[in-house]
Amino acid sequence: MIQYKAPLKDINFLINDVFNFQNHYQHIPGGSDATPEMVDAILGEAARFSEEVLAPLYQSGDEGCVWNNGEVTTPKGFKEAYQQYMEGGWQGMSAPVEYGGQGLPLSLGVIKSEMIGTANWVWGMYPGLSMGAMNTIYMHGTEEQKQTFLLPLTEGRWMGTMCLTEPQCGTDLGQVKTKAEPNGDGSYNLTGTKIFISSGEHDLTDQIVHIVLARLPDAPKGTKGISLFIVPKYHVNADGSLGERNAVSCGSIEEKMGIHGSSTCVMNFDGAKGFLIGPEHKGLMCMFTFMNTARIGTSIQGVGTAELSFQNALPYARDRRSMRSLSGTKSPDQVADALIVHPDVRRMLLTQKAIAEGGRAMLYHAARLADHMMAAHSKGDSAGYEAYDDKLGFLTPILKAFLTELGYEAANHGVQIYGGHGFIKEWGMEQIIRDAQISKLYEGTTGVQALDLLGRKILLGKMKSFNEFRAEMKEFIKTHKNTREMKPLIRQLKRAMFQWRIGTFRIALKAAKNRDMVGAASVDYLMYSGYIIMAFFWARMADAAYSGIKAGNGDTDFYKAKIQTAQFYYDRLLPRAKAHGKMMLKDPKSLMQMKDEHFSF
Amino acid sequence: MIQYKAPLKDINFLINDVFNFQNHYQHIPGGSDATPEMVDAILGEAARFSEEVLAPLYQSGDEGCVWNNGEVTTPKGFKEAYQQYMEGGWQGMSAPVEYGGQGLPLSLGVIKSEMIGTANWVWGMYPGLSMGAMNTIYMHGTEEQKQTFLLPLTEGRWMGTMCLTEPQCGTDLGQVKTKAEPNGDGSYNLTGTKIFISSGEHDLTDQIVHIVLARLPDAPKGTKGISLFIVPKYHVNADGSLGERNAVSCGSIEEKMGIHGSSTCVMNFDGAKGFLIGPEHKGLMCMFTFMNTARIGTSIQGVGTAELSFQNALPYARDRRSMRSLSGTKSPDQVADALIVHPDVRRMLLTQKAIAEGGRAMLYHAARLADHMMAAHSKGDSAGYEAYDDKLGFLTPILKAFLTELGYEAANHGVQIYGGHGFIKEWGMEQIIRDAQISKLYEGTTGVQALDLLGRKILLGKMKSFNEFRAEMKEFIKTHKNTREMKPLIRQLKRAMFQWRIGTFRIALKAAKNRDMVGAASVDYLMYSGYIIMAFFWARMADAAYSGIKAGNGDTDFYKAKIQTAQFYYDRLLPRAKAHGKMMLKDPKSLMQMKDEHFSF
Structure with a gap:
């Protein structure tokens, strides 16, 4: 349904x-x-x-x-x-x-x-x-x-996969064991097992082109010895037609919590013929060059989860009748009032709505940066490319982790609004949760994103992109701080931005003395940053809505709802940042002091 | 596994x-x-x-x-x-x-x-x-x-169910339609459909005794016209043996997100013979007399969920190797360090542990109150019974909702610790989430518990049991405020308790002017109260652990781990209360001002 x-x-x-x-x-x-x-x-x-x-x-x-x-x-x-x-x-x-x-x-x-x-x-x-x-x-x-593989992939006649994970490693790809032995003719034979390969095998297209991480015989240990290969399911003839089957096959598919319609494959490479892509031993670096766009891809799931759950919770909240409004009966002719009269049901609906729409704004902002990044690339402007890659690199772990965590929360609200019916398969609300669960795991768990943000993007990056983003916020605040209607939001946004800077600096200082501070603060720091960034975009949406009303665009009700959702966000979601801001500054001691063997007796 | x-x-x-x-x-x-x-x-x-x-x-x-x-x-x-x-x-x-x-x-x-x-x-x-x-x-x-039904139920030869929910109503039982027509011989014929009946039909015992909410022909509308009936699957002969099948049958079982091994039945009563239990039209009141103990039952699921997920995440965190510790390699002879060296993995494990053990303490405290309540009942001391019922009544919505919400969170951490493997059925970690989802829904959703707490127990109850509970906390704080080692926790607990009182009064004042304040504040208020109450029990556990160490009970490492978990709780979970405390005091306006038809365009 x-x-x-x-x-x-x-x-x-x-x-x-x-x-x-x-x-x-x-x-x-x-x-x-x-x-x-x-x-x-x-x-x-x-x-x-x-x-x-x-x-x-x-x-x-x-x-x-x-x-x-x-x-x-x-x-x-x-x-x-x-x-x-x-x-x-x-x-x-x-x-x-x-x-x-x-x-x-x-x-x-x-x-x-x-x-x-x-x-x-x-x-x-x-x-x-x-x-x-x-x-x-x-x-x-x-x-x-490109001529052989990219063209048919772009046309959609063929499809592709990314083969990274192995049974012993997912996050820590330095442990990859799959071997690639040169055949002497420029091609390689790949041997190894890859797991969790989405779309590894399916019936949508005949040909499937696998991009595979593997090690050359002389490869250094760890992440510096991994190369990237193209391994097609079928060999490709000189004229582009499909030849014999290559020695790559799907050993099984996983039974999972959700995304059942997506094939999650164990892929066996048994001397499968492949072609080196990019320089030897630089496979991981090559993978990371477009990690930002890949992560934007996953963060879409957060927005989509919230939107879908909201869209399907709303009609139920309007139709289902339960109890009477505490502030007075709303539908005296009916057996009970609709769910949507109850403040807590509204809280859940508005949370879903604020996440979906706020997340969408963050997403489109990132997509604009990606446009600039790709523009620089196509012009051969590597400095410009890197500048936008950095801007995006700061945002993407936040988008990925914060939006998928919040999307998951939104899906949970959807089930709560349905009550017991939310647990029943037929309604579909529980499926949204099951399918969303993976979004917090793949392309790097929330914890991995948080380390990337705080360890790499903030601390190693010397806060450059952090400061650039804040400069945009400052500019916006400066422009709007004296606008009568925007004042209440701007005041809160300004305070949050200020505390964000202080908090970031304090973490940096502590991390200089104790490296465990980075991991200890990371997830709270990411969530904290996410709430503040979303507040910025809600302020921008409120501003645009006020402008729309002033311009008399005729959609006054629509614009009003945007402003009301922004107010809801500042009242009932942004305060969560406070708790994260407090917890992220705590000494790592309370995490690190317990001996491994004392976690249970 | x-x-x-x-x-x-x-x-x-x-x-x-x-x-x-x-x-x-x-x-x-x-x-x-x-x-x-x-x-x-x-x-x-x-x-x-x-x-x-x-x-x-x-x-x-x-x-x-x-x-x-x-x-x-x-x-x-x-x-x-x-x-x-x-x-x-x-x-x-x-x-x-x-x-x-x-x-x-x-x-x-x-x-x-x-x-x-x-x-x-x-x-x-x-x-x-x-x-x-x-x-x-x-x-x-x-x-x-009692002789006919209670005896074999107690012996376990028969089993029972509770048949409340109908397709059109779960929370709002005033809408119950199932009819009970008197047969003139003291028995009744029940006709109607009940849904979501756990254990409604199964093969564990031959006889199943249904307790059914239904309406007598002359019943007033709403909750005041509901009576309670015993409807056995098989008629019972005078000698206690089973007779013919009664006209109650299981029409189907639900496909659900989890708890697949529990039969969730649609039960059809087609003129099934039943017996009135309790006074006419007082069925809901009868149900509520033991609602507190029933809710303790559900809150066990929160503790169990956290404990089971923790127990199964811990060995994985010890065995699985990924990356190196940021503060220096811990296992140089291994390909990577164990997950448990990473601060964020520890944060998740300790969160699970703090929830399981803190929740268990809350549960046992409530169980002690229930002992007193049942003792008063068996002595016929109705004043004593009511006094303990009140004490318990204040705690049970918190236990039910707070502990199941936190148990669910803990199950999510368990999956995160497993990374992608957490999503795979074989490991079982995802099943814990699916099974836990229902705990937030049945016996009253989190929202329903929160209304019960704030609307009924706090405001209608004139804060009596709230003040009694706080008196216990005060007494504990007074006794321990000058103990050197307890000081840091006591200081925080005292502040939290003080703010709890202020916050509760402020909500009460606002609710007197605007009834929507109750629903608007309710869930945040419940979570806020939960974190403070759990802090009290963590302080008590820390205190008991310090005493154990002083008494030289020999379990120093065990006691130390309790103290460390208490410190973790105060550092990294209690601060969440701050955000809830802030959000619960917001004006209902940001929830109520949006018109129903403006939620989406």
């Missing part, structure tokens, strides 16, 4: 009122094609496809994939939906024109992915993973590799 | 060092039988049964129940385990001697239920629900009803 309606009004509010994408696109290669009419048409079509084709497959997809003797069958309807997607040219929308794409801005691709991923995250994982393989080949492949 | 080891050392620490159950039992009927040797023997045997019989059925039980033409088969091994349980006389352990029980204190039954429920909550639901039916008949049944 889960339904999805693309929130085009909310999306357009962001790209028009808040971020002015039209202006932004004038500075981005390919942006000139993204005229308002084109953007409208694309979003409308993506909305239709998500609502009508993908959403109806969400609950039925929970039946899961079937493994049979190395072959994987995806849930009913997945293949037909993919056929439509491929024929629509969706996979190459933001891919470079020279390799078969349409060269539209990456940010437009993010909005498309958001709609697809909200309607049916599990289905969206297949093209999403393929995008990861495409990016790798685009950034690091030879021209020949 | 989920394993369970009963934490007997932790349990004994509470019943000996912290709460002195031996002394307590001298004031409780049946307590004289609960000698230290007897208690030891019972706990040891309950531990063995839970560890060896129930825990091995936890993961396999996730396969679920099978419905076939009205019959329900429980998972493999459930029936055999129940046979052992019944033969061991466990069901009647705390039941009155005059109706076949052993008359041991209720608190001992809580500890038994905790072990059973931690090892295998789902299995434990069957006898747990039966206990609800037993209590109802004991409190409100006629002597004949």
Whole structure:
């Protein structure tokens, strides 16, 4: 019964009122094609496809994939939906024109992915993973590799995977054991086992192109000895047609908590032929070059989870009747008042709404940065690329961890609003939780994101991008601090920003003396930063809504609801930052003093 | 691979060092039988049964129940385990001697239920629900009803259910439609549909005794027109043997997110013969008389969830190797350091531990109050009964909601510690989350508990039991404020207690002007209160541990770990109360001002 309606009004509010994408696109290669009419048409079509084709497959997809003797069958309807997607040219929308794409801005691709991923995250994982393989080949492949592999991937005729994890290691990829032995003809034979490979095997396309982390025979130990390889499921003939099966196969698929429609494969490489991509031993570095865009991808799941759960909790809260309002009966002619009259139900709905819309704003802001980053790359401007990569690098661990944690919370509120019915499969609300659980784990757990943020981006990065982001906030605060209606929010935002700086400096000082401070503070620091950043974007949305009302755009009710949601956020979500801000400054002693053997007796 | 080891050392620490159950039992009927040797023997045997019989059925039980033409088969091994349980006389352990029980204190039954429920909550639901039916008949049944139904229930030969929920209502039982028509011979014919009936049908016993909420023909509307009935699956002959099938049947079982091994039944009453229990139209009141003990039952799930997840995350954190400690390599001879060296992993483990042990202390405190309450009841001391019922009534919504919310959080940490493997069914960590989800929903959602606490227990109750509880805290603070080692905790506890009072008064003042304040503040108020109450019990545990060390009890390492966990709690969990304390005082406006139709456009 889960339904999805693309929130085009909310999306357009962001790209028009808040971020002015039209202006932004004038500075981005390919942006000139993204005229308002084109953007409208694309979003409308993506909305239709998500609502009508993908959403109806969400609950039925929970039946899961079937493994049979190395072959994987995806849930009913997945293949037909993919056929439509491929024929629509969706996979190459933001891919470079020279390799078969349409060269539209990456940010437009993010909005498309958001709609697809909200309607049916599990289905969206297949093209999403393929995008990861495409990016790798685009950034690091030879021209020949691009012609051979990137083109059909962009067209969607083939699909790709990322093969990183092995049984003994996920986060710590320095432990990778898969071997690549040179064949002497420029190709390699790969041997090893990879686990948790999403889309490792399926029936959506014949060919599957695996990007695989492995070690050359002479490789140094640890992360400095890992190289990257392309390993196709079928060998590719000179004319691009498919040849014999390569020695890579799917040994089994995992039974999981959720995302049952996504095949999570054990992949066996038994002397599978592959091709080195990027320099020897630099595989991990190559992987990390587009980690930021990959993490944006995962953070979409946080937004989508909150949005989908909200959209399906709201009608239930309006229809289901239980008890009377404490402030006086609202529907005397009915057996009871609707759930939505109760303040605590409203608290849960507004929390979902504030997370979905606040998260979306953070996401689109990051997507704009990614547009600039890709623009610099395509112009060969490596300084510009790095500058935007840094800006994005500061935000992405926050987006990834904070938004998936909050998305998960929102999904839980959705179940609470349904009461006992939320626990029942038929309604679909519990599936949203099960599917969201993985978002906190893959592409680096919340803990790993937090270490990346505080250890690498803040402390090793000497707070450069942190200060740049704060400069933007300051500018906004300066401009709006004397606006009558914005004053209450600005006052709180200013205080939060100030404390954020102090807190960050205090952690840095403590970490200089005690390295355990970094890990001890990290998750609280990330959540703290997330709440403050989201407060910034809620202030910007409130500001844009006030402007919209003043301009008499006619959507006064819509704009008012934005302002009310912003007020809700500042009243009832932002105060959480206080607790995180307190806990992150505590001495690591209370974490580190207990001996390992004393955790239980 | 989920394993369970009963934490007997932790349990004994509470019943000996912290709460002195031996002394307590001298004031409780049946307590004289609960000698230290007897208690030891019972706990040891309950531990063995839970560890060896129930825990091995936890993961396999996730396969679920099978419905076939009205019959329900429980998972493999459930029936055999129940046979052992019944033969061991466990069901009647705390039941009155005059109706076949052993008359041991209720608190001992809580500890038994905790072990059973931690090892295998789902299995434990069957006898747990039966206990609800037993209590109802004991409190409100006629002597004949007790002889007919209570005896075999106590012996475990029969089992019972509670049939409250209907498709149109769960929380709002005033909407119950099931009808009871008098047959003229003192019996009634019941017609209607009940849903979400746990253990409604199963193969553990032949006879199932349903306690059913229904309306008499002349019943007033709403909650004041509901009566309570006993409806057996099989008619009972005069000699107590089973006769013909009654017209009650299981139409289907629900597909759910978790607790698959528990049969959640749609029960159809098609003119089923039943017997009135308690006065006409007073059914809801009768139900509520033991609601407090029922809620203690559910709060056990929060403690059990945290404990089980912790017990299974800890060995993984010790064994799994990933990355190096930021403060310097810990295992240079290994490929990487163990997870447990990382501060954030320790934060998650200690959070689980602090929740499990802090929750257990809250639970045992409540169980002691329940002992007193039952003692007063059995002496016919209704004033005493009400006094303890009030004390317990203040605590139970907090225990139920706060502990199940925190237990759920702890289960999530368990999955995070496992990383991607936490999402895989085989490890069992995700099952703990799925099974815990229901704990926040049944017996009243978190929101319903919060309204009960703030609306009924605090505001309607004129803060009587709130003040009584605070008096206990004050007394403890007074006694310990000058103890050198307790000072740091006491200082924080005192401040928290002071703010708790101020906050409660401020809410009361605001609620007097605006009734929406109650619902708006309720969940934050409940969580706020929970953190402060848990802080009190952690202080008491720290104090008992310091005393244990001074007394030279020889368990210095064990006691030290308690003190360290208390410090962790005050450093890294108690500060959360601050955020809740801030949010609960906000004006309801930010929740109430948005029009229903403006939640989405």
